Amino acid sequence: xxxxxATLEHAHGAGDVGHEAEHADHPxxxxxxxxxxxxxxxxxxxxxxxxGSLIAMYMIYRGDAERMFLSGQGSGPLxxxxxxxxxxxxxxxxxxxxxxxxxxxxxxxxxxxQRGLRVWLGATALLGTxxxxxxxxxxxxxxxxxxxxxxxxxxxxFFTLTGFxxxxxxxxxxxxxxxxxxxxxxxxxxxxxxxxxxxxxxWHFVDIVxxxxxxxxxxxxxxxxxxxxxxxxxxxxxxxxx
Amino acid sequence: xxxxxxxxxGEPEDHSHSHPSQAVYIRIALFLTIVTAIEVAIWYIEWFHxxxxxxxxxxxxxxxxxxxxxxxxxxxxxxxxxxxYTFASGLILAISIVTALVILMRTHKIExxxxxxxxxx
Numbered sequence: 001x002x003x004x005x006a007t008l009e010h011a012h013g014a015g016d017v018g019h020e021a022e023h024a025d026h027p028x029x030x031x032x033x034x035x036x037x038x039x040x041x042x043x044x045x046x047x048x049x050x051x052g053s054l055i056a057m058y059m060i061y062r063g064d065a066e067r068m069f070l071s072g073q074g075s076g077p078l079x080x081x082x083x084x085x086x087x088x089x090x091x092x093x094x095x096x097x098x099x100x101x102x103x104x105x106x107x108x109x110x111x112x113x114q115r116g117l118r119v120w121l122g123a124t125a126l127l128g129t130x131x132x133x134x135x136x137x138x139x140x141x142x143x144x145x146x147x148x149x150x151x152x153x154x155x156x157x158f159f160t161l162t163g164f165x166x167x168x169x170x171x172x173x174x175x176x177x178x179x180x181x182x183x184x185x186x187x188x189x190x191x192x193x194x195x196x197x198x199x200x201x202x203w204h205f206v207d208i209v210x211x212x213x214x215x216x217x218x219x220x221x222x223x224x225x226x227x228x229x230x231x232x233x234x235x236x237x238x239x240x241x242x
Numbered sequence: 243x244x245x246x247x248x249x250x251x252g253e254p255e256d257h258s259h260s261h262p263s264q265a266v267y268i269r270i271a272l273f274l275t276i277v278t279a280i281e282v283a284i285w286y287i288e289w290f291h292x293x294x295x296x297x298x299x300x301x302x303x304x305x306x307x308x309x310x311x312x313x314x315x316x317x318x319x320x321x322x323x324x325x326x327y328t329f330a331s332g333l334i335l336a337i338s339i340v341t342a343l344v345i346l347m348r349t350h351k352i353e354x355x356x357x358x359x360x361x362x363x
Contacts, residue, residue: 033322041325045332052336056343089282093275100271103315107264197317204316208308214278215304219285220297 040198044205047168051209054164055216058157062222065154076151079158082142083218091134092214095169098127099207102176102200112190118183121196124203125176128169135166158217165213168206175199261320270314277307 029035062079069078101123108116139159147155179199182188188195262270281303290296313319318326 031324033324038325038328041328042332045329045335048329048332048336049339052339053343056340059340059344060347085282085285089278092278096274096278097271099274099311099315100267103267104264107261107267110261201316204311207315208311211304211307211311215281215300219281219300221291 034194036198037194037201040201044201047205047209051161051164051212054157054161055212058161058217061153061157065152066222068153076155077142077145077147078152079154079217079222082145082147084138084141085218087134087138088214088218091131091138092210094127094131094134095207095210098124098131099204101127102203106193106196106200109188109190109193109196114183114188117188117196118180121176121180121183125173125180128173128176128203132166132169132173135162135169161217162213165206165209168209172199172203172206175202261317262314267314270310274307274310277303 029038031038065078101120105117105120105124108114108120142155147158149156149159176199179188179196281300284290284296284299290299312329318329
């Protein structure tokens with residue numbers, strides 16, 4: 001009862017007593033921000049650097065792989081021979097739609113709609129699984145066409161970058177499924193929507209990483225860039241500058 | 243005890259939750275789908291490849307998608323600005339890493355085996 005009075009006093013801006021009651025249940029950070037959400041943003045910031053390094057590695061090695069091929073030193077299929085743009089566009093669309101269902105799950109729990117939460121979380125996990133299935137099929141078809149992790153430097157950098165992204169998606173799918181199970185046991189209340197929001201931040205991050213990968217890995221044609229670079233080098237060599 | 247009182251006893255407040263409605267989220271998803279379709283469409287148009295406009299166009303479109311997802315779906319547009327600075331700091335460092343590594347590897351070529359990748363033995 002005393003706690004309820006204190007809470008109501010806080011609700012009306014009464015100040016200290018209400019704050020003490022709140023602090024007794026939930027330790028508040030000195031910044032006024034939720035520590036768990038801030039921690040998730042810090043993790044995502046560090047993950048940006050992780051994927052930044054992988055993307056840089058891919059950009060360097062793929063360009064090198066194209067130039068090695070032009071110099072007659074490369075082996076195995078290259079990106080322009082093997083990447084399937086229409087197929088990957090559908091995968092990108094699936095992941096974008098999973099971001100929509102994730103945000104709808106959060107909106108549902110913020111309104112106290114438990115069923116909506118479970119439906120949208122389930123849909124997000126399903127779309128994530130479809131994306132992973134697509135990636136597995138893509139990796140299998142590349143392997144059949146002769147591109148493996150150690151075939152050439154394009155294969156090594158491609159599988160490392162997209163594989164780590166796939167691992168992130170897998171973790172996300174398990175996280176979403178666990179949230180659905182916890183929700184079925186009545187463990188996700190409206191006042192605990194932050195738990196869903198934090199999972200959502202992770203999921204949307206996986207989506208934005210794919211936005212970058214889709215453009216840099218699949219859409220940008222490195223063969224023309226490599227050809228121009230190679231021709232420029234030959235030109236420099238002819239005039240004695242190479 | 244009222245729902246409002248329960249909510250106050252629950253999670254710490256961010257004072258930042260003026261999130262968009264479901265209709266806005268659906269419109270944003272539609273926008274993202276259209277931008278993705280444009281990205282794929284311009285990849286098929288030969289003029290973009292020949293004129294050198296492909297890479298800048300794709301960069302602009304993917305940045306637009308990135309900013310939209312981060313701003314609306316991740317709520318950075320509506321949340322406390324300190325979350326924004328936290329994420330931006332990591333993102334700026336990541337862009338710096340990519341830029342530095344690409345410049346470094348372009349100016350100092352890697353030797354694969356005994357031969358230089360440029361073909362000059």
